[in-house]
Amino acid sequence: MFALAPRSRTYPVLLPDRPSAEREPARRRTRRRPLPTIVAVAVIAVLPAVTLVSQRTAAARTGYVILGLRQQVEELEAEHARLVATASALRAPDRIERIARADLGMLTPRPQQVAALPITTPTRAIAGPSPSAWDRLAAWFIRSEAAAGEPSQ
């Protein structure tokens, strides 16, 4: 008896391409570029720090500018105060009277040398029309402010 030997036949089959897993390492090997990666990482990590430092520097610089301006303001205020003091001292009635009497030879008028003149009609006309009711109403509202703010004499 003949043993039936297993027969093998080769059938043509259409096999799929090699799995991608097998080809990937090679591709990776070919695409990996470390320098740009490092640069990118460095930029991402360092950029905020650089930005922070530059902002701090700018703030400090602005701070010194503000400080300088403040000092300028203070100096100008001090100068203003000195000028006010000088102007006030120059306007002091005592000094003006001393100059008037000693340098200009002025004298206090005697009562006979002072006359009050009646207001003439044209002068009255220049004074303008009498206030309207609206003016009076407006004046009533601002009276308290005006009373303290304007010299009464």
Place this chain on the structure above:
Amino acid sequence: MVMTGVVCVALSVLALRLAQVQVIQGGRLQHLAQRQQMEVIAIEPHRGLILDRRGRPLAINVEATSIYAVPSAIADRQAFAARVAPLLRQRVDEVRRRLATGRHFAWLARKVSPQMVARVRALGMADQIGFLTEDKRAYPNGPLAAQVIGFAGIDNQGLTGVELSYEHVLHGTIGRAIAARDGLGRVMVETQQVLGTPQDGQDIQLTIDQVIQHIAERELSAAVERTVAKGGWAVVMDPITGEILAMATVPSFNPNAGPDLDARRWINRPVAEAQEPGSTFKIFLMAAALDSGVVPPTEHFFCGGSLPAPGGTVLRDAGGRRHGWQTMGEIVKNSCNIGAAQVGTRLGKAQFFHYIRAFGFGQPIGIDLPGESAGIVPPPSAWRGPGLQTISFGQGVSTTAIQMLTAATALVNDGTMLRPYIVRAVRDHQGRLTEAVGRQVVGRVIRPETAAAVLQMMVGTTTSGTGTQARIDGYTVAGKTATAQKPARRGGYDPDRYVASFLGIVPIPNPRLAVLVALDEPRGAYSGGEVAAPVFRQLASQVLWYLRVPPLVPSSTPSGSAPRLPAAAGTR
């Protein structure tokens, strides 16, 4: 695999530590860091200005440099003191005492002159000596109204006058900030955090008029010099509003020179010093007598030069004059003590005391100035012997000048008395009005008819009485003279020491000014009519011109052509 685990653990530990430092202990550590790096900076406010009624500055701030030392940086204090003291015009031991007051900071001299600063800078001791700029109070008019304005101390705190009474308004609020300093000691603005914003002091506008004040001081000084008096005081008031236009005391002082002066000169005598008023008190006696109805205006009193009084004493008129029969107006006009004593006797203790208190005597009137004296008005139970009679002509009570003027406002305002005031308005740093003060009515003291009658009596004093030297051409003056003996140190009265005064109101009608002038211990002529009334005339006439108050009656011009004008309603 193992390495990955180690890295993860390490990173976790770091993250946990970071959380502990930043989150759990963050607040405490931040506070600690701030204490180490940041500095608390006090931001001093600027003191408010004091202005006159027209906005002219009377007290301002200027910059001044102060000098401090760093004691910890000084190795040899004795040598340092010996080197620095002459430049600071201090003694060596004084500088050493100052160095002992602090470890890292000690004031050497405050608010010194630029010349002194330059001399100290020239020493080149930058590590041991520092300089700070501070506000310094300055009074550009020098001694003008010095007692009213007062002055501020080295730390810009008010010590007398308006500077003291309005300290809460003028001082402002100190601000605080924390900030880091750089290596050069400059404040790093970007690190500054303001904890409290400083509020500058508010400006005060006084009722005082600089020009009127100058006139008052000039005339008063001239009178003090002329009469060789110990001193004097004068107050000018607007009797319609109660505003004090001028308040002068002679001798005065210069507040710019600092407080190292005779402290007695700081006293604002019209407010703080009570004197026996003398005969000006008679006008209030007459007001009381007329208003109460006890004495009719037509009543006559006889003056024989002396009057027996309770307690066995005999009252005498000044100079032993005999005025004969007099009306109440003539008693005021002639300043008759005997007549006044009789009016007082008729009025009685209780009635008179009631009116004295109603006129505000014996109590502070509440003017907004410090150190106000209440005066002395003893209760009727203490008016023993001739007390009632002597008080009737102004002996036995003490009043201040401001009390007399306040009482006089009742005569001008139909019997209504006004409270005097010195501050007209308060403004903030931007000039906005925050407070305005106006006419303050105390109350009605007497009837309008009484006020008018007494005012008319006072007019008689200046037309033909003791106060004729107070007359001003073109204006009707109501006034009253007084020559008050000063109490002797051993009791009784000193026959050689007087206070001569004059109280005047002008013009009548429509008064614009109430003025009180007093001279303390004048030599030679000493009566109020002789020495104080002329000062009133000089002072009031110039102030009336300054205020453009037209004359109401023809003046005695050579041509006699002065126009007669209507009442000064338009200029009020």
